[in-house]
Amino acid sequence: MHLRRSTVSIAILAAAGLSLTACGGSSGDSSSGSGDKIKIGTKFDQPGLGLKEGNKYTGFDVDVATYVAGKMGYKPDQIEWVQAPSKQRETLIKSGQVKLVVASYSITDDRKKEVSFAGPYFIAGQSLLVKADSTINGVKDVKGKKVCSVTGSTSVENLKKEQPDLVPQKFDTYSKCAEALSNGVIDAMTTDDTILAGYANQSAYKGKLKLAGDTFSEENYGIGLKKGDTATCEKVNTAIKDMVKDGTWEKLVKADFGDSYEYNQKTNPPTPATCS
Numbered sequence: 001m002h003l004r005r006s007t008v009s010i011a012i013l014a015a016a017g018l019s020l021t022a023c024g025g026s027s028g029d030s031s032s033g034s035g036d037k038i039k040i041g042t043k044f045d046q047p048g049l050g051l052k053e054g055n056k057y058t059g060f061d062v063d064v065a066t067y068v069a070g071k072m073g074y075k076p077d078q079i080e081w082v083q084a085p086s087k088q089r090e091t092l093i094k095s096g097q098v099k100l101v102v103a104s105y106s107i108t109d110d111r112k113k114e115v116s117f118a119g120p121y122f123i124a125g126q127s128l129l130v131k132a133d134s135t136i137n138g139v140k141d142v143k144g145k146k147v148c149s150v151t152g153s154t155s156v157e158n159l160k161k162e163q164p165d166l167v168p169q170k171f172d173t174y175s176k177c178a179e180a181l182s183n184g185v186i187d188a189m190t191t192d193d194t195i196l197a198g199y200a201n202q203s204a205y206k207g208k209l210k211l212a213g214d215t216f217s218e219e220n221y222g223i224g225l226k227k228g229d230t231a232t233c234e235k236v237n238t239a240i241k242d243m244v245k246d247g248t249w250e251k252l253v254k255a256d257f258g259d260s261y262e263y264n265q266k267t268n269p270p271t272p273a274t275c276s
Contacts, residue, residue, distance in 0.1 A: 008255040009063045016248045018070035038074045040065045041084030041092045041101040041224075045175045048198030048257050049104050057081050060194070060256040061221075064121055064240075065102040067248060068223065071239035085172060087152025090114045093224050100236070101224035104192055106154060116229055117222035118236035118275065121243070122253075123267040124192035125215025126158055129181065129200060131208065136188055138213030142166045145187035148177040155191045158217050174199070182208060192219050197261055218267060233275035244269045 042061050043050035049059040062081075069079055084092055084103045092098045093115045104124070107117045128147075130136045136145065139162045148169040149155035156168045169186050171177050177189045178199045189196065193215055200209045223240075225232050243249045249269050253261075 009058065009252060012248060012251045012255060013063065013067060013070070016067065016070075016243075016246055018067065018075075036074070037078045037080050038069055038072070038100070039080045039082050039098045040069065041082045041089060041098040041103055043085070043103045043174075044083045045173050046104060046195050046198060047202050049194060050102075051198075052081070052083075058256075059198075060122070060252055061102045061104060063252045063256060064243070065100065065223075067243050067252075068100070068102070068236055068239040071242060072235055085152065086150045087172070089152070089224060093226055096226075099225065099232070103224075104195060104219075105222055105224050106192075106219040107222040108154060111224075114227065115224045116227050116233055116275070117224055117273075118233045119222035119240055119272050120220035120270045121223065121240045121249075121272070122194075122221040123264065123270050124194045124219040124221060125264060126155060126190060126217040126219060127193040127196055127215050128212045129178070129189040129196040129209055130187070130212045131181065131184070132210050134187070134210075134212065136212050139163050139216055141212075142188055146185075147188045147190055148180060148186045149190050150174055150177065153191060159190050162216055178202075178205060178209070188212070194257060194261075197257060201258065215264075220270070230275045237272040237275060240272050 042065060044052035050061040051059050066076055082098050084101050089101050089103060089105060093101055107120060136142060142163050143165045146167045146169050147156060147159060148171060151170045151172055160166060174195060180186045181189050182205060196211055199205055200211060223236050253263060
């Protein structure tokens, strides 16, 4: 499944006019005249968004980052992928360990106090993932239930606004949440519908886990960068606009999330906000 997505994505990015000489990771030799590399933070455990399997990196965030980097003058073999767990994203940017973070990174006012954002490049909606035989059909049904998300994300806090009487459970990765859900340790997992759909479609969980209920929030995925770096922000925003205009955005959504995934057409594709 992931090989097909990776192959399709490579073809889509190549058709967009990007020179693709490698698929993820970094190499010892740089292929640009400047000899520079770019370090980009992404998730390594989110099927459909950012997934590392061996030396292959696949998913929508990886593809968006590759497209943006290409427009900035970097080929894929000049990208060094850095794992960016939710709780470490601001630290990675502020410490200079990465130039960009493309990791299902929702733009929030609190986060904008520490880092700047380009985008958004996608607007997801928060939902619930439960066991296939669960009686949970939506937010109202998680009262008193153990609900998992990851440390550093805003998902549980958002859900508590809708249903305050739940029992939060936090793990450091979504993979651990999904495993706990499958084993019956928790009752539900909550985060963006894109992430949940990816797990539900994994071979280990297909037919065992399902999405429950309607989405109940809007998650504006932005590309994180150093606070006040307006020049880079503007370059990234231009790349996002080009990606939508040339049709690459639409093709990548279908390739990475599958034909059955339906994004909110009222909010997508979004227009990047003005850099500040």
